[in-house]
Amino acid sequence: MLTRKQHELLVYINARLQETGICPSFDEMKDALGLKSKSGIHRLITGLEERGFVRRLPHRARALEILRLADSTASPAPTGFDPKVIRGGFADGPRGAAVAPTGETVELPLYGRIAAGTPVEALRDPENTVAVPPDMVGKGNHYALEVAGDSMIEAGILDGDVAIIREGETAENGTIVVALVDDNEVTLKRLRRKGKSIALEPANAAFETRIFGPDQVKVQGTLVGLMRSYH
Numbered sequence: 001m002l003t004r005k006q007h008e009l010l011v012y013i014n015a016r017l018q019e020t021g022i023c024p025s026f027d028e029m030k031d032a033l034g035l036k037s038k039s040g041i042h043r044l045i046t047g048l049e050e051r052g053f054v055r056r057l058p059h060r061a062r063a064l065e066i067l068r069l070a071d072s073t074a075s076p077a078p079t080g081f082d083p084k085v086i087r088g089g090f091a092d093g094p095r096g097a098a099v100a101p102t103g104e105t106v107e108l109p110l111y112g113r114i115a116a117g118t119p120v121e122a123l124r125d126p127e128n129t130v131a132v133p134p135d136m137v138g139k140g141n142h143y144a145l146e147v148a149g150d151s152m153i154e155a156g157i158l159d160g161d162v163a164i165i166r167e168g169e170t171a172e173n174g175t176i177v178v179a180l181v182d183d184n185e186v187t188l189k190r191l192r193r194k195g196k197s198i199a200l201e202p203a204n205a206a207f208e209t210r211i212f213g214p215d216q217v218k219v220q221g222t223l224v225g226l227m228r229s230y231h
Contacts, residue, residue, distance in 0.1 A: 002051070002070055003185065008033055009044045010053055014066050023064045040182070043210075050149075050207075105131035114145040114163065114178065114188050130162055136225040141167040143221070145178065145188075152176070152188060155203035157226060163188060164225035169218065176223040182216055191219065 016024045026038040048054045057063035110128040130144045147161045189200035198217045
């Protein structure tokens with residue numbers, strides 16, 4: 001699933017290519033989507049490229065090729081993403097936290113899919129829960145997110161895994177965290193602080209480390225466990 005901004009950019013680029021045969025500039029894309037900086041466009045294009053919607057043409061500045069369009073029957077991800085979703089907040093109920101064990105498991109709220117490749121909006125799904133072994137969670141509130149993407153495979157985190165996250169707004173250097181980027185996108189990456197900058201590192205040589213300013217990244221929790229099913 002594409003985020004709304006990714007969907008808007010894909011539609012805009014395709015329309016311009018159909019109309020003029022020339023890919024719009026980053027400045028034109030930025031203005032068309034109402035973004036403040038071209039770095040946001042770079043992140044959106046990277047996301048579209050990793051998902052197989054566009055391809056950068058070599059040896060041509062800013063040239064893009066549309067490989068496929070989003071399914072017209074699928075709605076883009078909703079706007080108005082509430083960061084409380086991945087902090088475990090419910091609008092109509094208790095905070096997302098481990099409840100008392102039932103039998104030999106603990107029920108955690110499952111909030112949807114989180115990108116392990118490029119940031120996507122987390123999907124709130126308060127109706128779903130996942131049962132985990134009680135020794136996988138300790139003190140504090142916990143929640144679960146399904147991993148989408150393969151940028152953390154060298155850390156043993158695969159597409160489709162369920163990541164068990166302990167809520168928290170701080171993390172030690174080198175910890176794998178759920179990071180909220182620019183207040184509306186989340187990703188699972190290793191956190192590195194370099195001076196006043198924050199690096200979100202993948203665990204896959206095919207993906208690049210991304211550097212952000214200190215106000216662009218907020219820690220939403222740390223990885224404490226993984227669950228995997230084999231079907």
